[in-house]
Amino acid sequence: MASDPDQEAKLATLLGQLANTRPDLGLELDNAGREFVPLAAIPKMELDRWLADTATLAEGIDERTAAAYLLSILVWKLGEILAALHLGGAILEIDVAVQYAVSGSGRSGGIQFHFAVSPATRHGSCQRSINQAIVDLHEPMVNALFDRTGLSRRALWRLVTDGIAGGFLERGKRSGDTDRARAAASTLLSKTDSPLHNLQWGFVEIVIAGAPAEWFRLRGGCCRLYRSVGGIYCTTCVVRQAEIEGLSVHVARGRAS
Secondary structure, eight states: OOOOHHHHHHHHHHHHHHHHHOGGGOBOSOOTTOOOEETTSOOHHHHHHHHHHHGGGSTTOOHHHHHHHHHHHHHHHHHHHHHHHHHTTOOOOEEEEEEEEEOSOSSSTTEEEEEEEEEOSOOGGGOOOHHHHHHHHHHHHHHHHHHHHOOOHHHHHHHHHHHHHHHHHHHHHHHTOHHHHHHHHHHHHOOTTSTTOOSSOEEEEEOOTTSOOEEEEEOSSOOOGGGSTTOOOOTTOGGGHHHHHHHEEEEETTSOO
16 A cells, blocks of 8 residues: 655654754664664664663663663653654554664763654545554563563553653644644544553642743653662652642643543
C-alpha cells in the first residue's frame, strides 16, 4: 500500500520547521553517515551500551535507574516532536530511529538524540488511532528495558505518558495555545484500556504572588535519578506532588480541565 503524498509533504514540512527552530530536540532530517537504531528493533548490545552510558551521568546509578532515566530523556524529546506533528495535522504513521551518545557530564546536558523519521505505509482505513500509534512506537523500547533490567512495564509506561503529556504542554506553550495542547494530550492519554493510561499524571496551574499563572505537568512516573549519589528531586517529581498541589489553584489530573 502506497503512502499518502499529501501526508508525506505535511510531515516533511513540519519536521523541517522543527529542525530549524528547535535544534535542541536533536531532530536529524538527513541520516547520511550516521548509525541510527530503529526503536522498533533495538539490538541487545546497543541497549546495553545505552544503559552503561546513562549510568555514567551520576554516581550510584543502578541498572533500573539507568533504564528509567534513559527512557525519560528519550520520551521528553520525542514527546514534543510527536505533539508538534499531531497538532500540526500530520498522521502519526511514522518510524523512528535513534542515535544515542553521552559526552561530558551533567544530568542531561551531555546527551544527544537524533531522530530519523519517515512515514510508514499505512493510511486510510488502516490508520491507527494516535493512542495506538504512540503505544506501538514505544512498546519495543518498554519491553526491551523490562527484559534487560526488570523495571516493571507499568513504571516504564508511566514515564512514556509523562513524556507525551510534557511534550504536548511544551508545544502548547511555544505555540501560545496551551488549552488546545492540554486537551489533545488528555484525550489521547485517557483511553482506559491503553498502557498509557494512569490516574497519577495531570496538568496543574501554579499561581505565585507577583508572577503570572503557569501550567505544569504532574508526573505519574519517576526517573529515579534522586536515588543517585547527590541526586535531587525533579521540579515536578511524583513524590513532591502534595507540595506542588499546595501551590496550585487548579489541578486537572489526567484531563485538560
